[in-house]
Amino acid sequence: MTDNSAARSLVFRQRQTAEEILEPSPWSKLRRRILGNHSFLIGAVILAAIFAVAILAPLLAPHDPYDQDLTKRLTNPFWHEKKIDAAHVLGTDKVGRDYLSRLIYGSQISLLIGFSTMLISGVIGTVLGVTAGYFGGRVDMVVNFIINTRLAMPVFLVAMAAVVAFGASLTVVILVLGLFLWDRFAVVMRSITMQARDLDYVKAARAMGCSTPYIIVREIFPNVLSSLTVVATVEMANAILLEAALSFLGFGVQAPTPSWGLMLNEGREYMFFSPWLLALPGVCLFMLVLAINLFGDGLRDVTLERER
């Protein structure tokens, strides 16, 4: 009798272990999905590299990005044969500043703009979207009107007007973009919250008498988190491109800040003889935005547990 039950429990235990071996742990599943997702990996690696460059800028940059040397104006980068300067690998700009150093410091500006804008617009959009989605009815109607009004405003034109009004500076650009780019956050958060509101365990929490803030923070928010991060990457890329375009037209970050968009503006008059002045900052912008997009696309695939 005892032998029998011991044997049975042994068999039972063995079956359990067999199942455990067949069924990988959630973490190893996640790891496998991440490693199997090339766009996530490539995006993450490039993004990490650009982060490292931005943080280590003072160590990596061969020169001070603000140091002018009028005797060495517009020297060519290393792949040219004439008018090159060994000290300036990627040449110098119109006032003799080292181009490589300016490109390196430019990554700080773009990342700063991208992150701060994303944080501001993320908070505004999430609050609006979750409120509208959770409460519905009149609240939803009002928030929907605010979202539609925002969408009807031509962002670029109004951003330019705001920069003219409040004066062009890094802070103004961040605030203006942050106050404008929350529409996608709001739209996505609203629809996901609407779905999450009717889930059984949220209903259960409501039935148990949990307070509304508790339900929103503890029951709803974990549901919207993965979509939130995906939207955040999209908006970060968007903000970086808009800042570059604003600075390019002279309505953004002001000289002598090494912003990639501003460098494109400054290089424009030399496009005939020194096209690399335009090519290089653009390539940097392209790589950063590409990395963020790949990372975001990959993140969506990884978190949505789509079986490949």
Added chain:
Amino acid sequence: MPAYTLKRTFVALLILIVVSGLTFSLSHLSADPALTIGGEQASEEDIQAIRKLYGFDRPIHVQYLDWLGRALSGDFGESYHYKQRVFDMVSERIGRTMLLGTLAILFALVVSIPLGTLAAMRPNSITDRIALFIAVLGQALPTFWFALMMIIVFGVWWRWLPISGHTQWANYVMPTIALGYYATPALMRLTRAGMIEVLASDYIRTARAKGLSPASVLFKHALRNAIIPVVALAAVWFGFMLGGSIVIETIFNLKGIGWLSYDALLRSDLPVVQAIVLVFASFYVVLTLLADLLNAYLDPRISVR
């Protein structure tokens, strides 16, 4: 349906009033237009006189209502800098922007629909991967930088195309590509997703089983249905493109209303900026209103909700 139409139209008008009110106060609260008009040499008395003349000494909401009342009758005031009627300045140039926007969205559709269809025919094949790869690269390319690179290659090195102006058709080639390619990734992905779904449906299987040629199944049966949401998205993109035309028109010196808004902002020419914001906002509002009404017409459940 009539009640729904009325309600949506009312909301659309309300949105336009709020948008114009916000831009009006934004520009008038911060910058002093009297200083702009007077210029640097103006004395304190001149500035005071200008304030009286233009009515800048009145409260902001009175100024706004005054502006709104005139705007409704087509009078957008006079440009501070050019001393011309804003209505004339805008209507003279709006055609170029419309032409550019239309060409750009057509370019995007012509590129994205075949690519999306090709990708959908064999999901996860090499063609599909290449199409998606192009879409990912395209999405990361800054529009204005792409425009500058085209100018260097096609305008300066090879001298194929003119780099500025708006008089010949060739002036529109590069701006069209620069403005249009940015919409292609989104439109292509939607075509691809729609086609994959449609191609898996029962009626396509029936069409194939009937022995119709693959081309007929693909174009006559599948694409026709998959293309509807793509066209709807293209309409929304058309609205965005008018906004994007500011940078592109400025780079190519194509003097439409995008260029005009840039020029006006450089000179703090507020009446012009006001009018153009309203034009862009109206376009977006009208396009979405039409899309909503069309949706409600096609799916009557929407208007009852």
